[in-house]
Amino acid sequence: MIKLFGLGSVVGCITLAALWAPNANAQEISQQQLRNCAAIENPLQRLVCYDKLAAGEALPAATQGSASGSQNAGNVEAEFGREHLDDPTSDRPDKILVKIADAQRNFFGKWEILLTNGQRWEQTDSRTVPLPDDADYYIERGVLNSFFLGRVGDEARRIRVRRVEE
Incomplete structure (x- = not known):
């Protein structure tokens, strides 16, 4: 008890x-x-x-x-490709037009791209696509936070890219 x-x-x-x-x-x-x-x-x-x-x-x-x-409603283009790091907003563009300042291939043969707006992007897939200097380019949003770099007028040839933080 x-x-x-x-x-x-x-x-x-x-x-x-x-x-x-x-x-x-x-x-x-x-x-x-x-x-x-x-x-x-x-x-x-x-x-x-x-x-x-x-x-x-x-x-x-x-x-x-x-x-x-x-x-945080500043320059939407400056934050393009970094949305997965921040809270989502509804005013994001699905495609932006860009100009390439410099494009070089790395040790693995993938593109490392510097845009005129200062953003750095790198290729993540293994496609081989030439990037001529005189062409107009776009970066388009894909599904699941993926992005594609393509040439305006040549929608069939594009490469998967990701934004590189500095």
Whole structure:
């Protein structure tokens, strides 16, 4: 009988500690924090902000300091090919026209391409396609964050590329 009483006491204490622990770490959510989350225009980013508030995590500095939420709407072309690193937005182009400043083959015979806008791209597939200097080129979005470099007017010959971070 004493063993059962002791076991019940231990179970009761553990249950009480488990119920008390989340309340000990909870923080007060201020009206300003809720307003900052409500001011975010992108629905996915707004939901992430509310989730972080509910979990008691610290909000990013961009949502705490400003209520605009659209500071990352700068130059869309400069961020082309880097979207998988950031939160998705709905205003991304599917194709951009580019000019090649320099194109060289690496040790493996794949193209390393420098564009006039300063972006660096490298070939990821094994196709052999010439890249003449006097042609106009485009980079087009594929599925699952893939990108293709092709010549304008020659849609059949294109190579798979990825953007190289500097």
